[in-house]
Amino acid sequence: MSAEATKAQERPVTVELAKEFGLSAEEYQNALDILGRTPTFTEMGIISVMWSEHCSYKSSKVWLKTLPTTGPQVICGPGENAGVVDIGDGDAVIFKMESHNHPSYIEPFQGAATGVGGILRDVFTMGARPIANMNALRFGSPDHSKTRHLVSGVVAGIAHYGNCVGVPTVGGETNFHPAFNGNILVNAMTVGVAKTDRIFYSAAAGIGNPVVYVGSKTGRDGIHGATMASAEFTEDSEEKRPTVQVGDPFTEKLLIEACLELMETDAIVAIQDMGAAGLTSSSVEMAGKGGLGIELTLDTLPMREEAMTPYEIMLSESQERMLIILKPGREEVAKAIFDKWELDFAVIGHLTDTGNLVIKMYGETWCDMPIAPVSNAAPEYNRPWEPTPKASDVADSVFDGYSEELGDMLTKLFGCPDLASKRWIWEQYDSLVGGDTRFMSGQADAAVVRVPGQTKAVAITTDCTPRYCLADPVEGGKQAVAEAWRNLSAVGALPLAITDNMNFGNPEKPRIMGQFVGAVQGIGEACKALDFPVVSGNVSLYNETNGEAILPTPAIGGVGIMPDAMIAVGIAFKNEGDVILAVGETKGHIGQSIFLREILGREEGAPPPVDLAVERRNGDFVRGLIHEGLVVSSHDAADGGLIVTIAEMALAGGIGAYLTGFDGQHVRVLFGEDQGRYVLAVRPDVAATVQEKAKAAGVPVTVLGETRGTSLSGRGGEIVSLTRLREANEGWLPTYMAAEL
Amino acid sequence: MKAAIVVFPGSNRERDAVAALEAVSGTKPHLVWHRDTELPKVDLIVVPGGFSYGDYLRSGAMAAHSPIMREVKARADQGVRVLGICNGFQIITEAGLLPGALMRNGGLKFICRVQHLRVENTDSPFTAKYAKGQVVRYPIAHGDGNYWTDAETVKRLDGEGQVAFRYIADEARADPRGNPNGSVTDIAGIFNAKRTVLGLMPHPEDAVEALHGNTDGKPMFEGLVEALS
Numbered sequence: 022m023s024a025e026a027t028k029a030q031e032r033p034v035t036v037e038l039a040k041e042f043g044l045s046a047e048e049y050q051n052a053l054d055i056l057g058r059t060p061t062f063t064e065m066g067i068i069s070v071m072w073s074e075h076c077s078y079k080s081s082k083v084w085l086k087t088l089p090t091t092g093p094q095v096i097c098g099p100g101e102n103a104g105v106v107d108i109g110d111g112d113a114v115i116f117k118m119e120s121h122n123h124p125s126y127i128e129p130f131q132g133a134a135t136g137v138g139g140i141l142r143d144v145f146t147m148g149a150r151p152i153a154n155m156n157a158l159r160f161g162s163p164d165h166s167k168t169r170h171l172v173s174g175v176v177a178g179i180a181h182y183g184n185c186v187g188v189p190t191v192g193g194e195t196n197f198h199p200a201f202n203g204n205i206l207v208n209a210m211t212v213g214v215a216k217t218d219r220i221f222y223s224a225a226a227g228i229g230n231p232v233v234y235v236g237s238k239t240g241r242d243g244i245h246g247a248t249m250a251s252a253e254f255t256e257d258s259e260e261k262r263p264t265v266q267v268g269d270p271f272t273e274k275l276l277i278e279a280c281l282e283l284m285e286t287d288a289i290v291a292i293q294d295m296g297a298a299g300l301t302s303s304s305v306e307m308a309g310k311g312g313l314g315i316e317l318t319l320d321t322l323p324m325r326e327e328a329m330t331p332y333e334i335m336l337s338e339s340q341e342r343m344l345i346i347l348k349p350g351r352e353e354v355a356k357a358i359f360d361k362w363e364l365d366f367a368v369i370g371h372l373t374d375t376g377n378l379v380i381k382m383y384g385e386t387w388c389d390m391p392i393a394p395v396s397n398a399a400p401e402y403n404r405p406w407e408p409t410p411k412a413s414d415v416a417d418s419v420f421d422g423y424s425e426e427l428g429d430m431l432t433k434l435f436g437c438p439d440l441a442s443k444r445w446i447w448e449q450y451d452s453l454v455g456g457d458t459r460f461m462s463g464q465a466d467a468a469v470v471r472v473p474g475q476t477k478a479v480a481i482t483t484d485c486t487p488r489y490c491l492a493d494p495v496e497g498g499k500q501a502v503a504e505a506w507r508n509l510s511a512v513g514a515l516p517l518a519i520t521d522n523m524n525f526g527n528p529e530k531p532r533i534m535g536q537f538v539g540a541v542q543g544i545g546e547a548c549k550a551l552d553f554p555v556v557s558g559n560v561s562l563y564n565e566t567n568g569e570a571i572l573p574t575p576a577i578g579g580v581g582i583m584p585d586a587m588i589a590v591g592i593a594f595k596n597e598g599d600v601i602l603a604v605g606e607t608k609g610h611i612g613q614s615i616f617l618r619e620i621l622g623r624e625e626g627a628p629p630p631v632d633l634a635v636e637r638r639n640g641d642f643v644r645g646l647i648h649e650g651l652v653v654s655s656h657d658a659a660d661g662g663l664i665v666t667i668a669e670m671a672l673a674g675g676i677g678a679y680l681t682g683f684d685g686q687h688v689r690v691l692f693g694e695d696q697g698r699y700v701l702a703v704r705p706d707v708a709a710t711v712q713e714k715a716k717a718a719g720v721p722v723t724v725l726g727e728t729r730g731t732s733l734s735g736r737g738g739e740i741v742s743l744t745r746l747r748e749a750n751e752g753w754l755p756t757y758m759a760a761e762l
Numbered sequence: 763m764k765a766a767i768v769v770f771p772g773s774n775r776e777r778d779a780v781a782a783l784e785a786v787s788g789t790k791p792h793l794v795w796h797r798d799t800e801l802p803k804v805d806l807i808v809v810p811g812g813f814s815y816g817d818y819l820r821s822g823a824m825a826a827h828s829p830i831m832r833e834v835k836a837r838a839d840q841g842v843r844v845l846g847i848c849n850g851f852q853i854i855t856e857a858g859l860l861p862g863a864l865m866r867n868g869g870l871k872f873i874c875r876v877q878h879l880r881v882e883n884t885d886s887p888f889t890a891k892y893a894k895g896q897v898v899r900y901p902i903a904h905g906d907g908n909y910w911t912d913a914e915t916v917k918r919l920d921g922e923g924q925v926a927f928r929y930i931a932d933e934a935r936a937d938p939r940g941n942p943n944g945s946v947t948d949i950a951g952i953f954n955a956k957r958t959v960l961g962l963m964p965h966p967e968d969a970v971e972a973l974h975g976n977t978d979g980k981p982m983f984e985g986l987v988e989a990l991s
């Protein structure tokens with residue numbers, strides 16, 4: 022390859038090329054104005070990814086700024102690779118959730134695998150050893166022709182990557198809805214731990230300091246991946262397969278170990294992974310944050326393919342690569358570590374005082390433009406938006422003429438795709454490597470992972486109820502945060518902070534933008550009321566195919582802390598004769614409930630409202646009881662209402678329940694999805710104490726029955742046996758997937 | 763008891779093995795890097811789980827040819843106890859310390875769950891603390907655990923007391939599922955002829971403390987400490 026051959030491949034830079042690269046005519050004109058000339062082909066490519074929705078957050082930034090991001094526990098909020106929160110004793114937890122939706126739809130195995138790889142790098146680049154992975158998945162209708170293939174590929178991809186790197190995948194959630202038929206969601210979260218005095222940031226410093234490239238070689242994969250992620254899908258999305266990257270978890274594992282080993286020395290000034298927009302975003306962001314220039318000479322950069330051009334190298338999204346600014350003279354120390362781990366290591370440039378990004382190769386300069394003006398000029402839009410009209414509540418008349426047996430209804434619900442056991446999925450994930458996992462998946466409301474070498478533990482959950490968000494984005498956003506907070510409280514953890522992964526449709530449509538704005542408002546309100554700030558996040562827009570948008574899905578990843586992993590309680594009933602208590606008030610809110618959808622076949626009404634003060638009072642009460650050792654089993658009452666919650670606890674423990682608390686109650690009370698509620702099982706000798714404490718705290722607590730036998734039963738005899746419920750619950754997904762051809 | 767754990771690029775359960783050995787023996791095991799050619803003087807060598815060399819080519823195949831494995835084989839010949847867990851089982855089998863081979867799971871999927879096993883032979887320091895026929899629960903986490911050898915070898919393994927553990931289905935228990943991977947005659951772990959080398963797919967090191975939900979793996983390490991101290 023030569024300069025001449027490179028030039029022969031380049032195309033004239035025009036407004037048409039800019040549009041092809043995803044920019045508008047106005048944005049192109051802006052680029053001309055900043056540079057005072059026509060950009061080179063390489064510069065045009067770089068500007069287009071820097072200004073893509075994916076990298077610039079141009080539609081969302083103005084609203085994200087309104088979210089609460091601070092608190093005494095927060096060490097580093099949004100803006101770095103991941104959020105950093107203090108967990109005491111000089112330790113910090115570092116976490117983030119990120120989407121890989123578009124790639125996973127086009128190529129489910131590699132798309133999901135590289136999603137896991139990318140989020141892992143965001144966390145260990147800050148100095149943390151990853152201790153847990155989670156994932157939140159939304160697929161289309163099970164009847165859709167692609168769904169089975171997508172479930173199979175996504176799960177295998179996550180398993181392939183997470184299992185090999187040796188980070189336990191400890192939980193998550195999976196939903197199915199026709200709105201995701203053409204655009205699935207794959208949101209992956211990583212949690213790591215670091216020492217508070219050994220956290221690494223991305224701001225470059227020190228003119229002349231060497232810029233080092235480590236990890237895998239660069240190939241032509243993923244070029245313009247960030248641009249793809251910033252546009253709607255159409256019928257021809259299959260043609261975008263070449264923009265999906267290919268992951269190598271083995272290299273990632275070596276990269277984790279090598280980077281953490283290098284971080285034990287004092288050689289690093291700054292470090293960042295090469296994620297979306299690869300070398301472009303890492304070099305520009307690092308130099309930009311430091312207010313410096315950066316000069317790269319790409320000839321020595323490790324390349325996987327022949328004859329690559331500077332444009333291709335700068336836009337490649339090849340995986341498992343990091344960019345490091347070293348202290349002067351520390352190249353040999355660093356190189357020895359990467360040699361040990363058999364990873365590529367190359368000094369590819371240095372920091373300058375020019376403020377410019379300079380790219381040299383084949384003896385010529387391909388890019389020389391000022392970083393700050395281009396970064397600062399990244400478009401920021403306050404797009405027009407319409408609030409979602411409020412739905413009215415569901416009238417009692419929906420129940421008219423309906424008289425199915427309770428046992429039959431429960432069996433139907435336990436076998437419906439959203440409530441069916443996801444064992445088929447989570448048994449493909451190594452959830453135990455590391456030896457610090459307290460619960461197998463499905464055994465507790467939040468995953469509990471001990472901090473390695475200590476007694477304290479981190480609790481982790483991911484939550485969102487997209488059907489609530491569609492009906493009322495504000496309440497839905499609130500609910501997602503409240504449920505994360507509740508799930509952490511339900512295991513006994515003190516909630517600390519969240520990461521938000523905002524998945525929405527095309528923001529250029531006011532209706533969709535209104536969903537985004539509403540969700541941000543709801544999230545912000547809940548975060549403030551619960552002292553549960555946002556410390557990191559990711560926005561994925563344009564989740565539409567042929568104009569059909571997904572359900573608005575602001576997925577919330579919540580993290581909490583507890584002093585001892587063994588304090589945590591799971592959902593399973595443990596003993597016969599324990600008293601079953603409901604904490605919180607039940608009015609029987611049936612709008613947007615699973616019952617309404619699965620039993621009555623209606624998706625309508627307003628979602629359950631969230632009273633944040635009540636949420637906090639009830640959660641603090643439950644957490645307090647757990648810390649006093651008064652609780653045997655604990656489960657938040659969410660999808661399906663109280664009766665489903667109790668049945669889940671019974672199934673998890675293999676012990677049934679004799680229920681008296683529902684006698685004479687309307688079916689709304691059994692299946693209503695009122696918020697801020699928990700079901701607890703406590704030993705009979707402390708039941709009175711718990712009720713007294715509840716009274717003192719002003720928390721409504723009612724006795725629902727006691728744990729007993731191998732079925733759900735009441736004064737009228739058996740309602741349904743656990744065997745029948747288990748068959749329905751465990752049977753659906755394996756049977757569905759076995760039909761794969 | 764002095765122990766060494768061999769670490770390959772891609773090993774990922776070495777920390778679990780360190781924690782289990784340290785908890786039971788009170789002594790921190792040596793971590794030996796795969797490029798080292800010498801082992802410290804130890805009573806037990808552990809080849810841990812993970813994805814050595816990314817499982818590329820074939821699980822355990824590349825690690826089996828790593829420089830340190832020559833030394834591991836030499837020590838095994840001298841009677842030093844060797845414990846290969848999961849990927850470690852695959853590696854020591856590929857290295858010829860044990861007969862047979864480990865293939866892709868019958869269901870073609872990675873499986874992580876708690877599995878019931880029956881202890882088949884207690885005449886070894888690995889299994890001395892169990893009762894013959896005792897049912898224990900160890901977690902499994904593997905994609906290539908489908909043990910295969912020919913019928914004649916299975917017969918010999920059974921006859922010579924070289925089958926250490928078998929997967930069992932137990933209808934009386936919460937999760938009754940048996941053989942998870944299609945292994946021949948439900949074999950989960952085997953000894954060499956002298957019963958100084960044990961290879962097994964399940965993870966006793968992840969069942970040693972209350973946090974793990976059960977401590978059925980602990981007697982294995984206690985037996986080793988008692989015999990080798």
